[in-house]
Amino acid sequence: MCRILNWLFSRISRGCLAHKASPASKAAHPPGLLMVPAGVGALPESELARRIETHARWLDSGGASGARADLRGEALRFSNLFMARLERADLSGADLRNANVQWANLSGANLEGAKLGDADLFQSNLSGANLRSVSAPGASFFLSDLQGAGLIGADLTGADLRGTKLQRADLTGAGLTGVTLEEAEIAGATIDRSRLTPAQAAVAAPAARPPRLSAGELEEIVRAHHEWIESGTKRGRRAELGGHDLEGADLAGAYLRRAALPGADLSRANLEKTDFQGGELAGVDLGGADLAGGWLLGADLRNAILDGANLEGAMLRAAKLQGASLVNARLTRCNLQGAHLDGADFTGADLTGADLARATYEGVKGPDAEGPGPKPPVS
Numbered sequence: 001m002c003r004i005l006n007w008l009f010s011r012i013s014r015g016c017l018a019h020k021a022s023p024a025s026k027a028a029h030p031p032g033l034l035m036v037p038a039g040v041g042a043l044p045e046s047e048l049a050r051r052i053e054t055h056a057r058w059l060d061s062g063g064a065s066g067a068r069a070d071l072r073g074e075a076l077r078f079s080n081l082f083m084a085r086l087e088r089a090d091l092s093g094a095d096l097r098n099a100n101v102q103w104a105n106l107s108g109a110n111l112e113g114a115k116l117g118d119a120d121l122f123q124s125n126l127s128g129a130n131l132r133s134v135s136a137p138g139a140s141f142f143l144s145d146l147q148g149a150g151l152i153g154a155d156l157t158g159a160d161l162r163g164t165k166l167q168r169a170d171l172t173g174a175g176l177t178g179v180t181l182e183e184a185e186i187a188g189a190t191i192d193r194s195r196l197t198p199a200q201a202a203v204a205a206p207a208a209r210p211p212r213l214s215a216g217e218l219e220e221i222v223r224a225h226h227e228w229i230e231s232g233t234k235r236g237r238r239a240e241l242g243g244h245d246l247e248g249a250d251l252a253g254a255y256l257r258r259a260a261l262p263g264a265d266l267s268r269a270n271l272e273k274t275d276f277q278g279g280e281l282a283g284v285d286l287g288g289a290d291l292a293g294g295w296l297l298g299a300d301l302r303n304a305i306l307d308g309a310n311l312e313g314a315m316l317r318a319a320k321l322q323g324a325s326l327v328n329a330r331l332t333r334c335n336l337q338g339a340h341l342d343g344a345d346f347t348g349a350d351l352t353g354a355d356l357a358r359a360t361y362e363g364v365k366g367p368d369a370e371g372p373g374p375k376p377p378v379s
Helices: 002-014 023-028 045-060 198-203 215-230
Strands: none
Touching: none
């Protein structure tokens, strides 16, 4: 950890300054937009900046204005995407070799087949992103968030994955020769450990789950959390149950608003009418759980497993369900207004009477045979 912290401090003092813009360049670009060195990359700097700005409007307006960034196959080698907002953007097949992608937000983005060789993705957010078949030899993902990302068949030869969050990422068939995995978090990741050297396996061992809580302990945590919410966080304590084994737990009607349960196992749990509003449930396993009448307004359920779950009459307005699996889930009369469903799998799901007004669903799978997924209501 000390080595990583020392490296990080040197990175902040040196790496970011290397991309500092001149006063003239700053004046030409609104704050937050990327700046590409003149003459580098086939896409003109002004056009790239325009697409980023238009994409930001699309994100902020929930798709009502602007347009999703379409950068498929674009030549962006050596481009400066420092802190760029590219959530859910399409960069499939793009050439991003040697690009500066530090602190960029690419959550839920499509980068399938992209070239990322020697790119710098330091502390970037790639959670839920599609990185299938990317070519990223020598790329730096140091301290990046790759939770739930799809890296099937990716070439990561010599890549730096130190300190990365890889929970529930899929690295099936990925090339891992020479990859550094010190302090990487790989609990729940799909990875062929036979491809890892003994040294890699030793430093990237999946974290063990916390011990299973007794019914009494769980009841006390819920009580303290309720007090924490009701007192405006002045008393009690927030429920922090990330990674816990709660399979089959009875939490029906529990008040768990804003609770933190990322990566927890709640499969087959009784969660009828449970209040998870604003909860952190990314990567949670809710397979076969009963969430009928549940309150999940604005909850973060990215990359969650909800296969076979009962969500009849549940409130999921504005919930984040990007990359979630809802295979054979029951969503009858479910409120999904303004929900983010991009990349979710609804194969075999029952959406009878569900309200999908203003929901986003790029790349959704199922449930009907004629299209890629849930359709917007006909106006």
